[in-house]
Amino acid sequence: MANDGKGTAANGSVGSDRVAIALDAATLWRATITLLRLFLGAWMLNSGYSYWAQEFGWPPAFPQPFGTLPASNQMLVTMVEVGLFDFVKTVEVVGGLCLIFGLFVPAATLMLLPVSAVVFYNAVFLNLRTDRLFSPTYMGVSCLYINVIVALAYIRHYLPMLSLRSTPGPLRDLARLPDVFRQPDHDHNT
Amino acid sequence: MVTVSRNSLKLLSIGIGLLFTAAVYYTMHYNPRWDWSAPGVGKLxxxxxxxxxxxxxxxxxxxxxxxxxxxxxxxxxxxxxxxxxxxxxxxxxxxxxxxxxxxxxxxxxxxxxxxxxxxxxxxxxxxxxxxxxxxxxxxxxxxx
Known part of the structure; x- marks a missing residue:
C-alpha cells in the first residue's frame, strides 16, 4: 500500500524521522526496488571506476572490455579513442554513487538509462548474445532491465515532465533550483 | 508492523549498497576470464x-x-x-x-x-x- 501523504500510514511516515513498516506486499516491492537500485548503482560504480582506475594506474575491478565480435570491437574502441568513454564512465560513477547514497535517484536513474541501453545494444545486437537475453546474471542485458524497473518505480517523479502540452517558464525559475535540496521525499523509506 | 528511524533505514541502504559494490568488485576482479599478466590488458x-x-x-x-x-x-x-x-x-x-x-x-x-x-x-x-x-x-x- 502507499503512504497517504498525511502522516501515519501502514507503511509510511509516523513522524519527521520515524517510519512505520508493515510486512506486506508494498514493503516487499519497496525492498525489491531498493535492492535493485543499490545493485545497479554498485554495478555502474564498478564499471565507471574500472575505466578511470586504469587511466590513473589504480587496480580496476575488471579490464575495460572491448567486445567479442568485430562490430562491438569497433564501437567500443572508437568510443574510447574519441573520448566519449570519458563522458560515459563519468556518468556511470556519478549515477552509481547517487543510486547507492539515495541522492537524486530519479534523475540518476534517467541519466543511466542511455548507458544501459547502449550496453544492451552492444551485448545483443553487436555481440549477438541472444542466448543470454533472459539471463539475470548477464549484466550486458540485466542492467537495462533493472534500470527500466527502477525507473518505472519512480515514475511519479517523471510524470510532470511527460506533460502533453507545456509552455516555457521565465528564467527566474532557475532560482527555484535550490529547492531540490529542501524537499525530502517522505514517501520513501530509504 | 515495525517502526524504525528514517536515518537508520538510510544508513542500512547505503551499507548494503557499499556491500554490493565490494561484492561486484571482488567477483569481477578475481574472475578467471581476465589475464592480468597480459601486458596490454585493458589497453587500446x-x-x-x-x-x-x-x-x-x-x-x-x-x-x-x-x-x-x-x-x-x-x-x-x-x-x-x-x-x-x-x-x-x-x-x-x-x-x-x-x-x-x-x-x-x-x-x-x-x-x-x-x-x-x-x-x-x-x-x-x-x-x-x-x-x-x-x-x-x-x-x-x-x-x-
Whole structure:
C-alpha cells in the first residue's frame, strides 16, 4: 500500500524521522526496488571506476572490455579513442554513487538509462548474445532491465515532465533550483 | 508492523549498497576470464602495438617482447622477423598506423640491421585479451 501523504500510514511516515513498516506486499516491492537500485548503482560504480582506475594506474575491478565480435570491437574502441568513454564512465560513477547514497535517484536513474541501453545494444545486437537475453546474471542485458524497473518505480517523479502540452517558464525559475535540496521525499523509506 | 528511524533505514541502504559494490568488485576482479599478466590488458589495441614496437625495435628486445606480447598460440606468418629476436635496436620508420576495432595495421620501413637489408612491410596485428593473437606481414615496396 502507499503512504497517504498525511502522516501515519501502514507503511509510511509516523513522524519527521520515524517510519512505520508493515510486512506486506508494498514493503516487499519497496525492498525489491531498493535492492535493485543499490545493485545497479554498485554495478555502474564498478564499471565507471574500472575505466578511470586504469587511466590513473589504480587496480580496476575488471579490464575495460572491448567486445567479442568485430562490430562491438569497433564501437567500443572508437568510443574510447574519441573520448566519449570519458563522458560515459563519468556518468556511470556519478549515477552509481547517487543510486547507492539515495541522492537524486530519479534523475540518476534517467541519466543511466542511455548507458544501459547502449550496453544492451552492444551485448545483443553487436555481440549477438541472444542466448543470454533472459539471463539475470548477464549484466550486458540485466542492467537495462533493472534500470527500466527502477525507473518505472519512480515514475511519479517523471510524470510532470511527460506533460502533453507545456509552455516555457521565465528564467527566474532557475532560482527555484535550490529547492531540490529542501524537499525530502517522505514517501520513501530509504 | 515495525517502526524504525528514517536515518537508520538510510544508513542500512547505503551499507548494503557499499556491500554490493565490494561484492561486484571482488567477483569481477578475481574472475578467471581476465589475464592480468597480459601486458596490454585493458589497453587500446594501437597502444599495445606501439608498446610492442617500442620494445622490439627501439630497444632491440624482440625476444622478450614476443614472449610477453604474443599469445602462446598466436599465428605469425613472419616467425623469423627481427622483431621476435633480441639483439641490436632495429631502426624503423612508421609511415602510418590504421586501427579498427581490435585490428591494427602498421605501415613501416624497417631499416637495415643485424645483417638484413631494408624492408618495407605492412604488418597487420590482431589483438585479443591484451595480447597479439595474429600477425600477417605483407612485404611491399614504398615509392619513396
Amino acid at each position: 589495441p594501437r597502444d599495445i602495438i606501439a608498446q610492442f614496437m617500442d620494445q622490439a625495435y627501439d630497444k632491440g628486445q624482440g625476444g622478450t617482447a614476443q614472449q610477453s606480447y604474443f599469445a602462446k598460440d598466436a599465428m605469425d606468418n613472419a616467425p623469423a622477423a627481427d622483431d621476435r629476436r633480441d639483439g641490436a635496436p632495429v631502426p624503423h620508420e612508421i609511415r602510418d598506423v590504421i586501427a579498427q576495432g581490435m585490428t591494427v595495421a602498421v605501415i613501416h620501413r624497417i631499416g637495415p640491421a643485424r645483417g638484413n637489408p631494408q624492408l618495407d612491410v605492412i604488418d597487420v596485428f590482431r589483438i585479443k585479451d591484451g595480447r597479439i593473437v595474429r600477425r600477417d606481414r605483407y612485404p611491399t615496396r614504398f615509392a619513396q
